[in-house]
Amino acid sequence: xxxxxxxxxxxxxxxxxxxxxxxxxYVLRLYITGSTPHSxxxxxxxxxxxxxxxxxxxxxxxxxxxxxxxLAAGDQIFAVPTLIKKLPLPLxxxxxxxxxxxxxxxxxxxxxxxxxxxxxxxxx
Amino acid sequence: xxxxxxxxxLRAENADLRVRLEVAEEMLRAISAGExxxxxxxxxxxxxxxxxxxxxxxxxxxxxxxxxxxxxxxxAVDNLQRVTYLNAAAEQSYxxxxxxxxxxxxxxxxxxxxxxxxxxxxxxxxxxxTGHWCGESVHGRRDGxxxxxxxxxxxxxxxxxxxxxxxxxxxxxITERKWAxxxxxxxLAEKEVLLKEIHHRVKNNLQVISxxxxxxxxxxxxxxxxxxxxxxxxxxxxxxxVHEKFYQTENxxxxxxxxxxxxxxxxIWHTHGTLAGKVRLELAMVPVVMPIESAVTCGxxxxxxxxxxxxxxxxKGSSGEVxxxxxxxxxxxxxxxxxxxxxxxxxxxxxxxxxxTLGLRLVRMLSGxxxxxxxxxHGPGAEFRVTFIQKEIHT
Numbered sequence: 261x262x263x264x265x266x267x268x269x270x271x272x273x274x275x276x277x278x279x280x281x282x283x284x285x286y287v288l289r290l291y292i293t294g295s296t297p298h299s300x301x302x303x304x305x306x307x308x309x310x311x312x313x314x315x316x317x318x319x320x321x322x323x324x325x326x327x328x329x330x331l332a333a334g335d336q337i338f339a340v341p342t343l344i345k346k347l348p349l350p351l352x353x354x355x356x357x358x359x360x361x362x363x364x365x366x367x368x369x370x371x372x373x374x375x376x377x378x379x380x381x382x383x384x
Numbered sequence: 385x386x387x388x389x390x391x392x393x394l395r396a397e398n399a400d401l402r403v404r405l406e407v408a409e410e411m412l413r414a415i416s417a418g419e420x421x422x423x424x425x426x427x428x429x430x431x432x433x434x435x436x437x438x439x440x441x442x443x444x445x446x447x448x449x450x451x452x453x454x455x456x457x458x459x460a461v462d463n464l465q466r467v468t469y470l471n472a473a474a475e476q477s478y479x480x481x482x483x484x485x486x487x488x489x490x491x492x493x494x495x496x497x498x499x500x501x502x503x504x505x506x507x508x509x510x511x512x513x514t515g516h517w518c519g520e521s522v523h524g525r526r527d528g529x530x531x532x533x534x535x536x537x538x539x540x541x542x543x544x545x546x547x548x549x550x551x552x553x554x555x556x557x558i559t560e561r562k563w564a565x566x567x568x569x570x571x572l573a574e575k576e577v578l579l580k581e582i583h584h585r586v587k588n589n590l591q592v593i594s595x596x597x598x599x600x601x602x603x604x605x606x607x608x609x610x611x612x613x614x615x616x617x618x619x620x621x622x623x624x625x626v627h628e629k630f631y632q633t634e635n636x637x638x639x640x641x642x643x644x645x646x647x648x649x650x651x652i653w654h655t656h657g658t659l660a661g662k663v664r665l666e667l668a669m670v671p672v673v674m675p676i677e678s679a680v681t682c683g684x685x686x687x688x689x690x691x692x693x694x695x696x697x698x699x700k701g702s703s704g705e706v707x708x709x710x711x712x713x714x715x716x717x718x719x720x721x722x723x724x725x726x727x728x729x730x731x732x733x734x735x736x737x738x739x740x741t742l743g744l745r746l747v748r749m750l751s752g753x754x755x756x757x758x759x760x761x762h763g764p765g766a767e768f769r770v771t772f773i774q775k776e777i778h779t
Contacts, residue, residue: 293435307488330431
């Protein structure tokens, strides 16, 4: 069985997943390397997103692999910064400084495709 | 049956490939957007981190190195007071790690404790009006401990449109300095108390000597010896009074001579009650501040001149007036202490400059000690003036 579960094909299952997303608990892991600019921005941006959209129902673990690269093996990390959504399923990964908020909200199932976005700030 | 299994297998493979493709595309997108710090690469020695150098990598590294070296804490926040940057010194000062507090509210790092409740508001106003604020406050750390700090805070602006984007603070821990200041203040206060104590004890000791002299005088029958002992006692008490004034006053280096003189003269008139009944005392003194040595010397001079006038200027039973004055010329910093009476005046032909009576000899010596001059007036009655320079001491 692969680590990444297959994405559901039909829309009803998708909508169900989105509905669950309104109350489900999120477990996120952010891999960074020390205090480089992208890593710093990634932490700030992800925390912002979590506080604004997942307040009280998320767990964010920040893992610094600069001292111990072996930590990257567990979630098969190749590029840093990387954000892994472990829960709710399916597993998702995002790479970069997390500044493209809309894309990430979509990927975290916090936005329906085509929904009009609210004005959001991100650190560039 | 087999068709469906094969079908399912294909579907599963398809889904699996799609996921892997998405991950690869994601990686490519992030790399080409320049958002990736480093890559994890397998090597025979295990996973290794390869850092990607961006265009401004060297600038960033340089800035990073400066901020890492700086011993003051540097913290940047956005408009909502969420931390966007903190340097190594900040992590150390507040006992936090960057990955813990980045993106969280500033209160996750420290709380601000102001000396007065309005201070926080005033600082915010200054910051919004001038874009800058500098001042001292107390920060409470997460573990509950507090540090005194001096902060320099600037507004940050978006480069594009100049709107307010956040704040940058440079924070210096001044706890040690504050503590040292407090220690110094406490030490000074302690010294002041000790100094007062010393004046008090000196005064007491001099009173003891003076009392012993009086006691000795009482046991004697020779009137002249009693008088001499009485004079000695008076002179001792003149000095004791200086110390008493210093014990009472706030200033430990100087006293107001006019105030002292008035107490001294009251005392002299009091001890020579019978004579004093008919002789009026007039004071014409300006307030003048003097250090202790000058005060003692002038006190002794005054004791001699005023005492002499009271005892010798007026034949038995007659009334009269003694005037004591103190003037100051600010231009030349010259003081003049004089004693005048409207009594019989000095004896004809008295060579007072060479006279060997103890009293006048003392006055000449003491004037000399002040670096001043002794002169007589023209009459009627006797007048003695002591003039000397007294530089103002500013404490």
